[in-house]
Amino acid sequence: MSSADIYRELILDYYRNPRNFGKLEKFDIDSHDTNPLCGDEIEMQIRVDGQNRIEEIKFTGKGCAISQASASMLTELAKGKPLEWVRQVVKEDVFKLLGNPDLGPSRVKCALLGMKVLKTGVYGYLGAHYDEPDDRSG
Amino acid sequence: MSSADIYRELILDYYRNPRNFGKLEKFDIDSHDTNPLCGDEIEMQIRVDGQNRIEEIKFTGKGCAISQASASMLTELAKGKPLEWVRQVVKEDVFKLLGNPDLGPSRVKCALLGMKVLKTGVYGYLGAHYDEPDDRSG
C-alpha cells in the first residue's frame, strides 16, 4: 500500500477538520497521554450518563494526521456506547476506521494513541487498570 | 626470548631470597603502591643521611617473580646513592637489571612497580610530584 493510499481523502479531512475536537465543560473522565517516541499528544474528556454510557466525548491533541484522525474517528464511534464497550475495542477496530493502512510499527503507535487514551480513561473510571499489551510489532 | 630465558636462575634467586627485604625501624621515606591491574604490591622504606643519600633501604611486597625481583634489585642499586640519582633512573635501567627480558606490556608494569614506588617516595620527599609517564606500550 502506498502512502497515497494511506493518506486518503478521508484521513486528511479528519486531520484538518477533526470531529469532536475540543473540551467539555462538564466531564467525568479526563485522560491524556503522549507517545514518548514521537511526542504526539491526545487528551480525551468524557461525560458519562446514568446508564454508564458515553454521553459526550471530545478530544484535543497535536500530532500527525494518523494520530489525530484516528482519535477523532474513535470518538465518533464511541459516542453513545456503554463504557463496557470500550473494553472490547481492539487495535483492529482502529485500523478498520483508518481503512486498514499498511503502517510500520512506529506509525502503528500513532494510530493507537487515541485508543490508549480512551482505554486508560475508561478503565480508570471503572476502577480497572489498562495495561497496554506488550506488542512491539504492532 | 623464551620464558626459560626470562626466568633465569638469577631472577628466581631474587624472588625466593629477596635482598633488602623487610622493614626499617627508623626511616624518612615510606612509599607504597599496588598494580591495580594484577594486585602486585610493593612497599619501600628509606633512611636518608646528612648528604641526602640513601643510607638504608628495604622493601616488602607480594607478587610475581618479576615484580619482587626487580624491586629487590633496585634497592641494591639505590643503596648509597644520592636521592637526586633516583630522578635519573629510567625503565631501561630496570630492564637491564632483569637481563633485558622481552616482556609484554602487562608484565612490564610488574617490572616497573618497584621503580614507581621508589620514585614516588623520593620525589615526595624532595617536594616534587612523580607523574608516571603515560606509556602504555611499556
Next chain:
Amino acid sequence: MTGLLQTEAFDVEKVRADFPILKRKVHGKRLVYLDNAATTQKPQAVIDALVDYYSRYNSNVHRSVHTLGEEATAAYEASRERVAKFVGGEPREAVFVRGTTEATNLVRYAWGEKHIAKGDLLVSTRMEHHSNIVPWQLLARSRGATLKFVELTPDGHLDMGSLEELLRESPRLVAFTHCSNVLGTINDATAICAKAHAAGAVTVVDGAQSVPHFPVDLASIGADFYAFSGHKMLGPTGIGVLMGKKQLLQDMDPFEGGGEMIREVFDDHSTWNDVPYKFEAGTVNIADAIGLGAAVDYLTALGMDNVRKHEVRLLDYARDVLSGVKGLQVYGPEDSQQRSGLVAFNYADVHPHDLATILDEEGVAIRSGHHCAQLLMRCLDVPATSRASFHVYNSYDDIDALKQGIMKAGAIFKV
C-alpha cells in the same frame, strides 16, 4: 544519478563505495540516507575492524597476561590515543563511555553530586538535546540547586546577553552544545568557555554534533568536559568519549564501581585506579572502542576540513533547492558558515511524521519529531520538525531526491 558532488575535497563516489549499506534499496528505490544526526552509516573499514577483533584477538583487557589479552589491550589503548588526538586532547583525559548521554550523566554523578551544593546555580541552554538538560535537572533536584537556561535569539543563536546575565549570578556549571542538532547553529565554544571560566563555572560541552562534522581542537576550546558519540561519526554503536581535564577527573568520585576501576577492595572501603580507568568500570566495550579508532582513522584520512567543506556545499545546495518549495520553513541561522550540515524544517501543515512516511516510500530517510529537544520545540512553537542531516557520503542527488519527496507529499496533502 547525475549530480554526484565533486568537491575539491574528496571524491564522493569513492567515499560512497566504502559504505556497504548504500548499495541497499528501500521500497525498490536507492537508499537516500539523510538521518546522519541521529546516527551515521559505517564504512567497511570500521566493520572490518570489528570482524578482525572478534576473529583474531578478542580478549578481556588490562588484566590479561596472555597474548590475546596483550593485543586487545594494546589496540584498545591505541584507539584511546587516536581518538583523544583527533579532538586535540590527551589520552589520559579520555574516558570511554557508551555515548554523549552517558558522558553528561557521568559528570552529573561523579562531579556534580560531589561538588554542587544547595542553592548553587546550574546553567544550560534552550537549544540543548535532552542529554544536556535532564542530568542537570536531576542534579539540581538532588542537591537543591537551581537550573536556568540561556535564551535564544530569533535567528537561532544563543542570546549572549542572556548568558552574561546568568554568569553574573556565578553559576557552578555551564552546560551547552557545541552545535545544535536541530538549528545546526555552531556555538563559539571557545568564547563561551572563557566567559564561563571567568565567572568561576565548570563547563560541559556537548560535542555530539560537532566532532563528526568539523575539526575540533580541545586545546584551544578549553572545555572542562567535552562529550561525543562514536555512532554519529562513522563508528559503532555503544561507544563514545568523555574528555575531562585531568585535575577535575582526579578530584571526582567514581561513577560506577567494580572491575577495571578498582585499586584495592576492603570490607568497608575501596581505593580507585588512576584516571581515566577510574571511570571505566567493569568490562569495557573493547570491540567498539577499537571500531571507533578505525572511524577516526577514516575521517582523518578524508580530513575534517574537507568533511566540513563538503557539508557546507551540501548545505548551500539544500537551501537553494528548498527555498523554491512553497510553504517550507527552515529553522536556524541563515549563514552556512555559522551552521552545521543539517536542515530542520516544516512543510505547510504536513506533520513531520507524515512527511517522513511519504519520503520513506521514495527511499529517503529523514528524522521527524522533537529530536530530543523539547525546550527548543517550545521556543520554535512547533510540536515537531523534519530534519535532513548530511555526512560524507551524501550528494546533490540526495538533496534532489529529498525535494522530489517533499513535492510528492505536497501533492498527496494537496498543499
Next chain:
Amino acid sequence: MTGLLQTEAFDVEKVRADFPILKRKVHGKRLVYLDNAATTQKPQAVIDALVDYYSRYNSNVHRSVHTLGEEATAAYEASRERVAKFVGGEPREAVFVRGTTEATNLVRYAWGEKHIAKGDLLVSTRMEHHSNIVPWQLLARSRGATLKFVELTPDGHLDMGSLEELLRESPRLVAFTHCSNVLGTINDATAICAKAHAAGAVTVVDGAQSVPHFPVDLASIGADFYAFSGHKMLGPTGIGVLMGKKQLLQDMDPFEGGGEMIREVFDDHSTWNDVPYKFEAGTVNIADAIGLGAAVDYLTALGMDNVRKHEVRLLDYARDVLSGVKGLQVYGPEDSQQRSGLVAFNYADVHPHDLATILDEEGVAIRSGHHCAQLLMRCLDVPATSRASFHVYNSYDDIDALKQGIMKAGAIFKV
C-alpha cells in the same frame, strides 16, 4: 590432536569450526583459550549478525519512521525478547546495559539511592566479584547504611548460618552471586532469594558466571534483580542485561537522563518513558544488543543442558588430570555437580602471573590475579590464583595442554 571431546551433547569439533579465532596460532602454537570466565570467544553467527546490521539496516531506533529505523527497532526489540526468554523472564523486565557491572550500579543509583535510608543493612558475600560489592559500599557510604558479608565455609560454599544470622537483622538488600568466578561454586539462588525475601530484603543476583554456563530460569529463582554480561556468553562486548521485577523497576528513579528514557521535558522537571526504556538513556548499543540475540540463538541451538553436561565432563577431566600434579592446589567445592566449568588453583610458589606467562608461550591462555575478588583472595589467604575456565569449544586436548604447560613451569621454577 587426539582427545577432542565427544559428548552425547554436541560435536565439539563442529562447534570449534564455528569460532574463527580458534584457527589462530599463538607463539606458533595452537590457541588453547581457557580464559572464558573473563570473556568468551564469538561464533561466526554473532560476528555475522553485527556485519549484517551495519551493512544492511543500521539506524537509530525507536524514534525513526523510515524503513531502516523500523528494521533496526524490530531487531533490537526481538533481541530483547529472545534474551529475556532465554533466562525465563519477560521482555518488559529486561533492561539492556553495558554488562553486569553497569547493572549492579544501576540498581545502586536508581533503586538504592531512593530506597535505602540511614542505618539500613545491606548484605553481600565474601565470594563476590567487586561489581557486586563496591556499588553497595558506595551506597552504604552515601546513605549512611551498613554493609556486611556472608562468610564462607572452608570448602568454598556460602555459610548458611552466617546468612541466617544476617537475615535476622532485617537487611534491605541481599546481593549475591549465582556462581563464583573463582571457586566455581553454584549457589542455590532460589533458596537464598526465598530466605531473603522472607526477611523483607530485595535480592540482587549476579548471573555473570551462570547464564553462560547452565540453564537459568528466573521464573523459579524469583530474584528481584538479576544481572549478566553478553561478552561472557558468546556475545559482543559492550552489552549485558539487568532483569528487574516490573513493579520494582516502575517504582525506581531513573538512572541516566536523556534520549530514549524521556516522555516529556519541561524547564523544571521531566517525565519518564515506560520500563524498560526508562533505564535506556541515550542511543543504545543497538548492534551489540542484536549480536547478543544471535549468541542466545547459538546457545539455544546447542541447548544449555548440553552446555552444562559438556562443562561438567571437562571439569571432571581437569580435576583428574591436575590431581596428578604435585604442589598444585585447587580451590572450591570438590563435587563437580556443585560447581561451574572453571578451575582456580595455585602451583607451588610459582606466582600466577609467572605461570600465565609461561603458559602463554605454549599457546595456553589462562587468567591470573585476584579476578576482581579481593575479599575472597583474603579468605583463601592468597594474593592471587591462576584460573582455567571452559566453554563450549574446549576439549580434553585443551586440558592436556594446560597440564603440560604447568609441568614446564615446574621445570623452569625447579618446583
